[in-house]
Amino acid sequence: xxxxxxxxxxxxxxxxxxxxxxxxxxxxxxxxxxxxxxxxxxxxxxxxxxxxxxxxxxxxxxxxxxxxxxxxxxxxxxxxxxxxxxxxxxxxxxxxxxxxxxxxxxxxxxxxxxxxxxxxxxxxxxxxxxxxxxxxxxxxxxxxxxxxxxxxxxxxxxxxxxxxxxxxxxxxxxxxxxxxxxxxxxxxxxxxxxxxxxxxxxxxxxxxxxxxxxxxxxxxxxxxxxxxxxxxxxxxxxxxxxxxxxxxxxxxxxxxxxxxxxxxxxxxxxxxxxxxxxxxxxxxxxxxxxxxxxxxxxxxxxxxxxxxxxxxxxxxxxxxxxxxxxxxxxxxxxxxxxxxxxxxxxxxxxxxxxxxxxxxxxxxxxxxxxxxxxxxxxxxxxxxxxxxxxxxxxxxxxxxxxxxxxxxxxxxxxxxxx
Amino acid sequence: xxxxxxxxxxxxxxxxxxxxxxxxxxxxxxxxxxxxxxxxxxxxxxxxxxxxxxxxxxxxxxxxxxxxxxxxxxxxxxxxxxxxxxxxxxxxxxxxxxxxxxxxxxxxxxxxxxxxxxxxxxxxxxxxxxxxxxxxxxxxxxxxxxxxxxxxxxxxxxxxxxxxxxxxxxxxxxxxxxxxxxxxxxxxxxxxxxxxxxxxxxxxxxxxxxxxxxxxxxxxxxxxxxxxxxxxxxxxxxxxxxxxxxxxxxxxxxxxxxxxxxxxxxxxxxxxxxxxxxxxxxxxxxxxxxx
Numbered sequence: 031x032x033x034x035x036x037x038x039x040x041x042x043x044x045x046x047x048x049x050x051x052x053x054x055x056x057x058x059x060x061x062x063x064x065x066x067x068x069x070x071x072x073x074x075x076x077x078x079x080x081x082x083x084x085x086x087x088x089x090x091x092x093x094x095x096x097x098x099x100x101x102x103x104x105x106x107x108x109x110x111x112x113x114x115x116x117x118x119x120x121x122x123x124x125x126x127x128x129x130x131x132x133x134x135x136x137x138x139x140x141x142x143x144x145x146x147x148x149x150x151x152x153x154x155x156x157x158x159x160x161x162x163x164x165x166x167x168x169x170x171x172x173x174x175x176x177x178x179x180x181x182x183x184x185x186x187x188x189x190x191x192x193x194x195x196x197x198x199x200x201x202x203x204x205x206x207x208x209x210x211x212x213x214x215x216x217x218x219x220x221x222x223x224x225x226x227x228x229x230x231x232x233x234x235x236x237x238x239x240x241x242x243x244x245x246x247x248x249x250x251x252x253x254x255x256x257x258x259x260x261x262x263x264x265x266x267x268x269x270x271x272x273x274x275x276x277x278x279x280x281x282x283x284x285x286x287x288x289x290x291x292x293x294x295x296x297x298x299x300x301x302x303x304x305x306x307x308x309x310x311x312x313x314x315x316x317x318x319x320x321x322x323x324x325x326x327x328x329x330x331x332x333x334x335x336x337x338x339x340x341x342x343x344x345x346x347x348x349x350x351x352x353x354x355x356x357x358x359x360x361x362x363x364x365x366x367x368x369x370x371x372x373x374x375x376x377x378x379x380x381x382x383x384x385x386x387x388x389x390x391x392x393x394x395x396x397x398x399x400x401x402x403x404x405x406x407x408x409x410x411x412x413x414x415x416x417x418x419x420x421x422x423x424x425x426x427x428x429x430x431x432x433x434x435x436x437x438x439x440x441x442x443x444x445x446x447x448x
Numbered sequence: 449x450x451x452x453x454x455x456x457x458x459x460x461x462x463x464x465x466x467x468x469x470x471x472x473x474x475x476x477x478x479x480x481x482x483x484x485x486x487x488x489x490x491x492x493x494x495x496x497x498x499x500x501x502x503x504x505x506x507x508x509x510x511x512x513x514x515x516x517x518x519x520x521x522x523x524x525x526x527x528x529x530x531x532x533x534x535x536x537x538x539x540x541x542x543x544x545x546x547x548x549x550x551x552x553x554x555x556x557x558x559x560x561x562x563x564x565x566x567x568x569x570x571x572x573x574x575x576x577x578x579x580x581x582x583x584x585x586x587x588x589x590x591x592x593x594x595x596x597x598x599x600x601x602x603x604x605x606x607x608x609x610x611x612x613x614x615x616x617x618x619x620x621x622x623x624x625x626x627x628x629x630x631x632x633x634x635x636x637x638x639x640x641x642x643x644x645x646x647x648x649x650x651x652x653x654x655x656x657x658x659x660x661x662x663x664x665x666x667x668x669x670x671x672x673x674x675x676x677x678x679x680x681x682x683x684x685x686x687x688x689x690x691x692x693x694x695x696x697x698x699x700x701x702x703x704x705x706x707x708x709x710x711x712x713x714x715x716x717x718x719x720x721x722x723x724x725x726x727x728x729x730x731x732x733x734x735x736x737x738x739x
Contacts, residue, residue: 108702109698109702112484112702112705113702115484116484116485134483134484135484136483136484136485139484139485140485216572216573217573218571225683226683227683227684277571277573278572278594278597279570279571279574279594280597280686281594281596281597281685281686282564282568282569282596290574291574294573294574296573296574297573411703411704411705412482412706415699415703415704419688422686422687422688423503423504423687423688425686425687426599426686426687426689427687
């Protein structure tokens with residue numbers, strides 16, 4: 031129900047945005063701070079509130095306007111934001127996935143570079159190198175990261191695994207062996223919920239990493255690995271076989287709905303980002319375990335939420351202070367335990383975090399970092415959208431050759447492949 | 449002169465906000481505007497060529513044809529049937545009329561959410577839900593289907609929901625039409641020895657032709673621009689089996705920032721609707737002047 035209200039919200043905001051003239055853009059001097067995000071659900075909203083509290087503590091007297099637009103992965107929010115930016119009525123600061131998603135907002139035209147802020151706040155030392163490279167676009171920093179999520183996690187039901195004397199699969203061969211065992215017992219081996227269209231592309235990221243390795247996978251997004259590579263064919267074949275082990279109603283379910291299979295002990299494994307951890311906890315479900323998907327050991331498929339500063343922000347000073355809080359240790363410690371993600375900074379107090387997040391933070395320090403494409407880090411948005419559509423189609427078509435050709439064409443359209 | 453002045457504001461508003469924007473959309477569809485900031489480099493029909501090459505758009509067009517076909521046939525036949533039944537001077541006619549007409553008062557979003565639940569297939573492991581559960585319980589488990597999660601069914605599941613919502617409206621139109629047919633005509637036919645079926649076949653249905661035409665126009669343009677029902681009910685569906693051009697337009701414009709391509713889809717939608725509406729407008733203008 032709620033999700034569908036979101037659509038209404040988007041449409042009405044779009045309409046209102048279209049009707050209201052640009053007159054309000056120049057009105058400066060208010061003591062407000064408008065923060066635009068898509069954090070409306072459970073832990074996300076609490077985390078945001080925590081960061082607001084940290085801000086108010088430092089800068090009392092500023093009225094914070096929480097302009098959220100609901101919708102998983104920010105798909106609806108992006109639509110509203112695009113209209114506001116081009117209409118000359120930007121929020122003071124807005125949420126954007128760290129990485130090439132920033133290209134969507136045409137930074138040189140619509141955003142302010144934050145290089146000096148990075149220097150004065152010491153973020154170029156407090157943040158890990160991998161994140162800093164990820165954040166740079168055309169030689170500048172455009173956004174401040176508040177957290178890190180991991181996309182390549184294999185969640186499994188401990189109950190199902192121990193009842194059948196199984197251990198999480200390290201290779202795809204093991205995966206299929208386990209899958210056959212479980213299928214024979216009427217348990218869904220590989221749980222998928224792909225109603226929203228991005229979940230299939232998300233799972234395939236892990237398969238690509240598992241088949242091509244960190245370097246080969248990262249190369250796909252920079253042009254160093256060709257999409258015509260035989261290993262991509264192999265990954266598609268593997269993924270096709272994995273799909274044959276999914277629940278029949280996957281098209282009717284969102285990722286969280288699919289998680290119900292694990293909770294009920296009717297499903298065994300699911301590849302999903304680490305927001306699944308928070309969702310399991312909200313369902314009072316604790317009998318789950320986590321591992322890296324097959325072949326993914328030592329690779330951290332990362333995405334990060336960050337905040338950017340639009341040009342012509344009405345309350346620029348307040349917004350700059352907001353970014354200072356977002357990048358600070360106090361701000362990130364207030365935000366991340368509730369949101370269920372780890373700090374982008376490396377100096378957060380680990381005692382504040384739960385067991386999963388502590389293990390993720392440890393991996394974060396030692397693993398090879400690769401960017402997620404579905405969540406905006408690896409590729410420009412138009413390419414990411416095409417990738418998502420192609421992989422959504424693959425679930426039903428299963429046409430390896432055609433899918434590989436489309437993936438290559440999408441890479442060409444993005445100007446990365448020749 | 450005064451009359452001209454009086455309609456001038458609305459003419460101006462319509463000229464700018466309807467035809468002006470249509471013109472701008474058509475123009476934008478011929479440009480290279482594929483990022484947030486407008487880029488009005490003229491690229492001719494390239495966006496249209498690309499669009500028709502896109503698999504998703506090809507599926508969308510097929511879905512639109514399927515949807516419109518099934519939706520028109522099911523709505524018209526069900527609406528007509530309900531109207532004929534209600535026209536038999538039954539008791540509590542008003543109650544039934546309200547019940548059949550009531551779904552029309554709901555928004556497509558509400559209909560979509562309700563039917564998403566009803567047609568959720570469930571699964572072997574977690575058990576059936578909704579209609580499938582009902583079929584199970586009454587021993588018709590054979591008829592169970594994956595509904596909108598089955599790529600072969602896809603958009604037809606949306607037809608079920610749309611028919612549920614709109615057939616009452618068609619019924620109301622036909623009922624008004626049936627009441628407008630003079631009883632003498634039917635009597636005369638019966639005196640000539642026509643059976644009930646023949647009365648409907650040769651007297652009632654032909655006399656209802658203008659109403660059928662009106663219903664086709666109304667339902668047709670709804671089905672060509674359907675968006676909210678699909679969004680609320682199924683999303684693009686497995687393999688885009690329930691996707692429609694309007695949804696693709698929203699996706700590509702506001703999520704992919706490809707404004708030129710979005711404008712292209714808008715223009716194609718406009719042309720499709722114009723193909724349906726314009727002949728009707730010409731026809732009704734002609735009949736008006738003949739009078």
